[in-house]
Amino acid sequence: MKIFLDTANIDEIKEAIEYGLIDGVTTNPTLISREQKDGKSFSDIVKEILKTVDGPVSIEVVATDYQGMIDQATKIHNLGPNAVIKIPMTLPGLKAMKTLSEKHIPVNCTLVFNAIQATLAARNGAEYVSPFVGRLDDIGEDGMEIINQIRTIYNNYSFKTKILVASVRNPVHVLRSMIIGADVITMPYDVIKKLAMHPKTDEGLSKFLSDWRKVAPDGSFPI
Numbered sequence: 001m002k003i004f005l006d007t008a009n010i011d012e013i014k015e016a017i018e019y020g021l022i023d024g025v026t027t028n029p030t031l032i033s034r035e036q037k038d039g040k041s042f043s044d045i046v047k048e049i050l051k052t053v054d055g056p057v058s059i060e061v062v063a064t065d066y067q068g069m070i071d072q073a074t075k076i077h078n079l080g081p082n083a084v085i086k087i088p089m090t091l092p093g094l095k096a097m098k099t100l101s102e103k104h105i106p107v108n109c110t111l112v113f114n115a116i117q118a119t120l121a122a123r124n125g126a127e128y129v130s131p132f133v134g135r136l137d138d139i140g141e142d143g144m145e146i147i148n149q150i151r152t153i154y155n156n157y158s159f160k161t162k163i164l165v166a167s168v169r170n171p172v173h174v175l176r177s178m179i180i181g182a183d184v185i186t187m188p189y190d191v192i193k194k195l196a197m198h199p200k201t202d203e204g205l206s207k208f209l210s211d212w213r214k215v216a217p218d219g220s221f222p223i
């Protein structure tokens with residue numbers, strides 16, 4: 001099971017790499033738009049992320065027609081060997097997925113909201129499929145149930161497409177994804193940091209440190 005960071009913020013990416021927390025990165029046009037400051041262009045942002053991350057980085061096309069998607073995908077692909085092309089789940093998107101996968105260009109099919117869409121993406125050779133669980137929860141559905149269904153279908157028919165759980169909002173999404181057997185979970189940095197935290201850990205550490213002051217009142221480590 002791999003963890004990807006869902007951001008285009010280079011400082012977050014560098015910090016998460018230092019902590020050994022991430023295997024890759026996902027971006028989207030909204031996340032990129034938040035980083036367009038200090039005169040940085042889309043191309044500058046993407047190139048820096050690709051250079052920094054030793055793993056797959058998903059970058060999304062913004063064309064909605066088949067040829068436009070292929071042209072943009074080719075440009076993204078030429079930026080670096082770890083670039084994965086994010087293509088939306090639409091009819092032109094499915095056609096683009098088929099063309100790109102035939103050329104062995106990895107695709108992440110995005111904006112997936114049910115298991116049938118995920119199955120079509122797998123049939124057309126997507127390397128990753130991104131079901132958006134949080135956005136389904138937002139409209140009163142159980143996003144995680146979609147992950148369950150996709151896992152079952154992919155196992156039934158031996159699809160190799162990796163399930164990349166997206167729109168993750170909390171550690172419960174992460175736990176349920178791991179129990180179901182998702183391949184990748186992408187999440188914002190604040191959710192990743194929460195994975196390492198527990199109030200009983202903080203309480204226990206605080207007690208150990210206060211007891212240690214009986215051994216070494218100045219807090220030193222006298223060896």
Ligand code: E4P
Pocket residue numbers: 006026027028110130132134135166167168186
């Ligand atoms: C995934 O690749 C998307 O970038 C992301 O997970 C969307 O999350 P949101 O629904 O919190 O915007």
